[in-house]
Amino acid sequence: MKITWKQIEPFVKSPDPKARVVLVYGPDSGLMRERAKSIGLTVVSDDTDPFNVAVLSAGQLAEDPARLSDEANAISMMGGGRLIRVEDAGDKLTVLIKSYLENPSDQNLVILEAGELGPRSSLRKACEAAKNAAALPCYVEDERDLSRLIRETLQEANLSIDPDAVIWLAGNLAGNRGRVRSELTKLITYKGAASSAITLEDAQNICGEAGVGSLDTLIYSTAGGHAKEA
Numbered sequence: 001m002k003i004t005w006k007q008i009e010p011f012v013k014s015p016d017p018k019a020r021v022v023l024v025y026g027p028d029s030g031l032m033r034e035r036a037k038s039i040g041l042t043v044v045s046d047d048t049d050p051f052n053v054a055v056l057s058a059g060q061l062a063e064d065p066a067r068l069s070d071e072a073n074a075i076s077m078m079g080g081g082r083l084i085r086v087e088d089a090g091d092k093l094t095v096l097i098k099s100y101l102e103n104p105s106d107q108n109l110v111i112l113e114a115g116e117l118g119p120r121s122s123l124r125k126a127c128e129a130a131k132n133a134a135a136l137p138c139y140v141e142d143e144r145d146l147s148r149l150i151r152e153t154l155q156e157a158n159l160s161i162d163p164d165a166v167i168w169l170a171g172n173l174a175g176n177r178g179r180v181r182s183e184l185t186k187l188i189t190y191k192g193a194a195s196s197a198i199t200l201e202d203a204q205n206i207c208g209e210a211g212v213g214s215l216d217t218l219i220y221s222t223a224g225g226h227a228k229e230a
Contacts, residue, residue: 030178
């Protein structure tokens with residue numbers, strides 16, 4: 001099944017149970033990994049659990065194709081479903097995935113993590129066409145989407161932010177969701193429990209080019225309760 005733009009967030013929060021293989025792909029590797037992780041956590045409570053999570057590479061499956069079926073059909077020692085993550089997935093796996101989808105596990109989930117796959121990609125087309133698979137794109141977010149993410153993330157940390165700071169952050173952090181999360185974490189650490197809103201100056205000092213070299217200062221200042229010195 002092909003996941004449209006409007007269906008992405010609902011699917012990530014509550015994947016269609018008919019999809020036994022989910023292909024998460026796109027040029028924004030940070031966003032791809034974040035969405036793959038969120039989907040995986042609907043199956044297992046800890047995606048680092050070695051008993052319930054298997055992490056395979058496309059290279060490993062090329063050398064030993066049977067391993068996908070072995071892992072996907074293994075029974076969890078703790079009960080419930082297992083998660084099988086396949087990193088660096090690409091068109092070389094298409095035949096294997098098609099074969100697996102003929103008789104997939106009805107309890108364990110396979111997530112394929114891939115970079116950008118064009119419309120002609122055989123793996124993408126296979127997952128879009130199959131009724132028991134899904135293809136979920138992760139394109140670079142625009143400034144409007146990033147602005148919403150910035151506000152929501154800071155609100156969860158009980159912090160507010162000035163509008164001009166949001167605009168600056170969204171314009172300068174576009175391209176990788178992982179970097180956005182990292183920079184917001186730095187801002188949250190910097191502000192701590194401060195009641196004042198994050199200003200444009202705060203954002204530029206901590207997340208701008210001038211802020212790249214100020215990480216040590218940030219750590220020492222926040223540890224000592226002197227955020228203004230960062």
